[in-house]
Amino acid sequence: MNILVVGSVALDTVETPVQKVTDVLGGSATYFAAAASYFSPVRVVAAVGEDFPLQELDFLKEKEVDFTGLQIRKGKSFRWAGRYGSHPNDRQTLLLEPGVFSQFQPTIPEQYRDSDLLFLANIDPELQLRVLEQVSSPRLSCCDTIDHWIRTKREVLLRNLAQVGVVILNDSEMQELTEELSLIKASKVVLSRGAKIVIVKKGEHGAVMFTRNAFFSVPAYPVESVSDPTGAGDSFAGGFLGYLAQTGDFDQINLRRAVVYGSVMASFTVEKFSVDGLKELTCDQIEERFARFKQITHFG
């Protein structure tokens, strides 16, 4: 099965206590596609400016990522700059220049409209809705968001939840969206809005998945040194949906495996800057880390 992702392809400037990188490849659709490409064909809808170094995407094209839907428009590309403190959760946005992304209209190419799986990255919820209208009947659709949209477009966002099967958020977003501190209570709110599956990303504390009848919890992969946490959430979503697209099996046990593959891909991402951790992986490396997850959580 294939996956359509609608999100951003951007240039990031990232500062950590150890290093600074400038105008490196970033964006939610980029991280998602890089992670998912190890499992399934990916189709991207996004917009960049004429200044975008398109050759940076070559490694993804080699991995069956289809950029037919990438709009190249007059103007500047989306740029984000951020600084991380000594703790990965301690993040400060220094610059946010949407550039051509502020006019982005997600027109889905004809040949993408029958996509099997759909990932709506953290774009404006009204644009997410427009995508949902254009993609005929995906086997599974999934959305993410950010605190900005929760604050400014809460109602549209909540209506979208009813339309997508899977909601992937981080813990603070879940709490903000539902005004519930307990993730169990918060997940019930989101499930009651129509979502079938709620996944909460907790960074270094792993991830949890709630469905109507089941609960699953997995720790994070023990990464000794986090270089750059940017893109961890989108890589998680890429590993999760990528594995589901590859297997075509949406049963509980396979959903759980998909959450673990999501965690595996996020762990590779944070070990390096930009998408460097996702550029040259082998299937063996991915499988090895999946096996290690089993090993570190097993208690007989």
Place this chain on the structure above:
Amino acid sequence: MNILVVGSVALDTVETPVQKVTDVLGGSATYFAAAASYFSPVRVVAAVGEDFPLQELDFLKEKEVDFTGLQIRKGKSFRWAGRYGSHPNDRQTLLLEPGVFSQFQPTIPEQYRDSDLLFLANIDPELQLRVLEQVSSPRLSCCDTIDHWIRTKREVLLRNLAQVGVVILNDSEMQELTEELSLIKASKVVLSRGAKIVIVKKGEHGAVMFTRNAFFSVPAYPVESVSDPTGAGDSFAGGFLGYLAQTGDFDQINLRRAVVYGSVMASFTVEKFSVDGLKELTCDQIEERFARFKQITHFG
């Protein structure tokens, strides 16, 4: 096997956004003994004042908890008062009156000196050292501490780590003790000081165990409403050492099971105020929650 615990038996006043309870049974040795008593015989060394309502301990005496080592001294009992915010981690100490505990000298009764397992709760590290000198050769010894002792008696504490096999701390204490934000790096520091096993309690995010050759991670039990987080850490230690004493098996896989039993007992504790969650459990309830842990972490 039996377990000796040296810690506090106290009276707590706890305020949460929902309820307030005054002068209820508390103290690290109390919570530890209450949890461990479901698995093994426990011996307590602590000190209370003449004002202490000794009948409050009757439910523990019925469960084979031996209070021969409880010193009853002229003066007031240890009293602690705290307030929790809407998030369990948000805790404020309102009052700390050590009373007779400030003069506490842990004299280990003759018949306790051959104890099989030893738990040094969060008392002054110099007193922990004095206990270690009196207990001849426990099969396993384990210590906890709090931020106060890390700040004021760091060197004694670090020397104790070399003498005990197991160190149980929470995440912020680990970070403070080792000045390492990464728990993986922090655990290496503690292991290099001589500890064989390092367990880090992460509250709602579960617990991790580090040994020289292995790493284990388990999420917290999904408790929908936390009533009172007081004593969760000591209950964890009680379940952990209680299970090890019951089985007498310190292999990796059994250590992991013990961590899960620790998490089970902590989950019962936080569901009610004071030690109420540990008063009338059945073995079936404990086993059921252990089985649920397997179920929520399993991914085939």
